[in-house]
Amino acid sequence: MKLEDLRKIREKAEKELKLREGKARVKIVVGMGTSGIAAGAREVLKAFIDEIEKRNLQDVIVTQSGEKGLSSHEPVAEVWEEGKPIVVYGNLTPEIARRIVAEHIVNGNPVTEYVIEVKEA
Amino acid sequence: MPKRLDILVCSGAACISNDSTTIKNRLQAVLKEHNLEDEVAIVETGCMGPCELGPVMLVYPDGVFYIRVKESDVEEIVKEHIIRGRPVKRLQWTTPEARRIVEEKKQIPFFEKQLKIVLSNCGKIDPENIEEYIAVGGYEALAKVLTEMTPEQVIEEMINSGLRGRGGAGFPTGLKWKVTRESPGDEKFVVCNGDEGDPGAFMDRAILEGDPHSVIEGMAIAAYAIGAKQGYVYVRAEYPLAIKRLEKAIQQARKYGLLGNNIFETSFSFDIEIRIGAGAFVCGEETALIASIEGKRGQPRPKPPFPAQKGLWGKPTLINNVETFANVRHIILNGSKWFASIGTETSKGTKVFALSGKVNNTGLVEVPMGITIKELVFDIGGGIPDNKKFKAVQIGGPSGGCVPADYADTPIDYESLRKLGTIMGSGGVIVLDEDTCMVNLAKFFLDFTVEESCGQCVPCRIGLKHLYDILDRITKGRGKMEDIETLEKLGEEIKRTSLCGLGQSAPNPVLSTLRYFREEYIEHIKDKKCRAGVCQFEEAKEEEVSLEEKLKGIV
Ligand SMILES: Cc1cc2nc3c(=O)[nH]c(=O)nc-3n(C[C@H](O)[C@H](O)[C@H](O)COP(=O)(O)O)c2cc1C
Ligand code: SF4
Ligand code: FES
Numbered sequence: 001m002k003l004e005d006l007r008k009i010r011e012k013a014e015k016e017l018k019l020r021e022g023k024a025r026v027k028i029v030v031g032m033g034t035s036g037i038a039a040g041a042r043e044v045l046k047a048f049i050d051e052i053e054k055r056n057l058q059d060v061i062v063t064q065s066g067e068k069g070l071s072s073h074e075p076v077a078e079v080w081e082e083g084k085p086i087v088v089y090g091n092l093t094p095e096i097a098r099r100i101v102a103e104h105i106v107n108g109n110p111v112t113e114y115v116i117e118v119k120e121a
Numbered sequence: 122m123p124k125r126l127d128i129l130v131c132s133g134a135a136c137i138s139n140d141s142t143t144i145k146n147r148l149q150a151v152l153k154e155h156n157l158e159d160e161v162a163i164v165e166t167g168c169m170g171p172c173e174l175g176p177v178m179l180v181y182p183d184g185v186f187y188i189r190v191k192e193s194d195v196e197e198i199v200k201e202h203i204i205r206g207r208p209v210k211r212l213q214w215t216t217p218e219a220r221r222i223v224e225e226k227k228q229i230p231f232f233e234k235q236l237k238i239v240l241s242n243c244g245k246i247d248p249e250n251i252e253e254y255i256a257v258g259g260y261e262a263l264a265k266v267l268t269e270m271t272p273e274q275v276i277e278e279m280i281n282s283g284l285r286g287r288g289g290a291g292f293p294t295g296l297k298w299k300v301t302r303e304s305p306g307d308e309k310f311v312v313c314n315g316d317e318g319d320p321g322a323f324m325d326r327a328i329l330e331g332d333p334h335s336v337i338e339g340m341a342i343a344a345y346a347i348g349a350k351q352g353y354v355y356v357r358a359e360y361p362l363a364i365k366r367l368e369k370a371i372q373q374a375r376k377y378g379l380l381g382n383n384i385f386e387t388s389f390s391f392d393i394e395i396r397i398g399a400g401a402f403v404c405g406e407e408t409a410l411i412a413s414i415e416g417k418r419g420q421p422r423p424k425p426p427f428p429a430q431k432g433l434w435g436k437p438t439l440i441n442n443v444e445t446f447a448n449v450r451h452i453i454l455n456g457s458k459w460f461a462s463i464g465t466e467t468s469k470g471t472k473v474f475a476l477s478g479k480v481n482n483t484g485l486v487e488v489p490m491g492i493t494i495k496e497l498v499f500d501i502g503g504g505i506p507d508n509k510k511f512k513a514v515q516i517g518g519p520s521g522g523c524v525p526a527d528y529a530d531t532p533i534d535y536e537s538l539r540k541l542g543t544i545m546g547s548g549g550v551i552v553l554d555e556d557t558c559m560v561n562l563a564k565f566f567l568d569f570t571v572e573e574s575c576g577q578c579v580p581c582r583i584g585l586k587h588l589y590d591i592l593d594r595i596t597k598g599r600g601k602m603e604d605i606e607t608l609e610k611l612g613e614e615i616k617r618t619s620l621c622g623l624g625q626s627a628p629n630p631v632l633s634t635l636r637y638f639r640e641e642y643i644e645h646i647k648d649k650k651c652r653a654g655v656c657q658f659e660e661a662k663e664e665e666v667s668l669e670e671k672l673k674g675i676v
Contacts, residue, residue: 006385037205046160062125064206065206
């Protein structure tokens, strides 16, 4: 093993650990209450994870919470970004989830037609 | 694919004996049933600390801590928490006083005053996966010393850090490395002492189980510093999981080229073998341990020569404790200044303690040196159960002594404890409440040391037995007032004349209880009364010829 090899292994392994610890630039919180799941929140969540993985975004984590009290807009998800207000999305589908990753998280432009609320962090 | 959630299942020895393996298997099955295998990872970790609450598990990134998980709870956890995002409240850890539901790891009081350096990876990474260790900076310290530092610089850094041996005596580690390096000899060895014989102690086991690579890395750095090629880890046979994890870690390190020849393409080569001990307490003493590795009977020999001069097979040998080695990488990576900024003037860094006895939160804790006994017992330990009165702590096991409640503001460091007649020892802390009889406690430890004495020297072999017999007599209501003086005189005599640390410290539990709880001895003798209600007094029997008479002139 060379020094570079150690660094390479570290980089790869760090990514996986980071996800575990919740240390990330962006956190996506998907509402996974009973009604959210009934409305398809699990597929949305999978789409988020898959898209993030595809794009190799190392500082984004996806997590979940219970009901958000917004069942008429389910599935919902919040995007938490350091130093920014929380953007709440509603009526999500896996396709919109992928768009949120591409447009909002990568390029910094929220997908406005699906934003249902913006709140203070 | 990285996972959305990680469920960390404790597989420290205590949790495993509480059947955490069944929990893990069930969890695996239920996750599969719900097609969650791709989203949720199960990670087995070393001891997380609060063993008596086991089996425990932690869900990240949520930070939900579950305790006393039963096989039948697994389904509910998966359905409610993992799928719906609602943690199962009834299984979450609640503080004993307030029964308040604690939501997050950082809010759990048990963790608040702790400072995890040595245990920073325990309960966090998978000890059987070298890559997780590398992810948290593992083997960076070894890389740094091999590519950027001379052995002398490493030793200098260790000296400046102020690290002292965690195996009991607190000898300055850097100085020991220096002496071993400077000892003449072409072949040298590094030995890790993982014998851990104190009853109730399991700090070293937890480190070996939870973060074995940190010990391997510490040993490799030491080997580079002193000029050794071969290392041995001595672990007791009663620690099968620690042995298994260590074995696996050594194999992985070899596979990755972190042990073996020309590490990081330098001229440095080093390898490690495990030696399994039969579990005699005295084999933890360094010269006995060396004899045991050599395949001889594990008996101490007189010092000097010290192992640093003549150790394994007569060659200069560095012997340090597991926890001592586990500190090394942190010192190298963060610098001696950083390390020396933690703790007190003479005692730097942190210490891992196994907290047990009459205290609400028992288990493993790591605290900065200099924390007071009160903080340890009340803030971290959560106080005494059932509104009982705090009486004392016993520190240092069979070689240590008691610190009574009146001294609860004493900072825990090598010197302060020594002044009170006890020692830091390896880290066993037993909390005692009003229901503990101090005479009986002293007898318990004496019983242990009498059993464990190797029998080489007369004061230890016969003197300790004599101390034990007197204590036994007092606890049965057959003591005499002269006994107190005999205990003290004989105790001092044994300390002065024994060959090794076992005999030299075995009278401490008696002497220290006599110092602080003398009135309890007197009550037992004069009033045939045990205030804790522990001792059963017999009717006075015909006086036999006491051992004391028989021994006159021998001791
Ligand atoms: C009876 C007896 C038992 C001991 N048991 C242990 C032990 O289990 N583990 C340990 O590290 N040191 C033990 N020691 C201390 C060792 O002799 C030695 O000082 C220590 O391993 C040195 O490591 P350190 O400088 O890192 O503390 C024991 C000493 C005596 C006298
Ligand atoms: S002091 Fe006790 S244990 Fe130590 S060498 Fe002597 S007899 Fe053996
Ligand atoms: S073994 Fe699980 S908490 Fe200690």
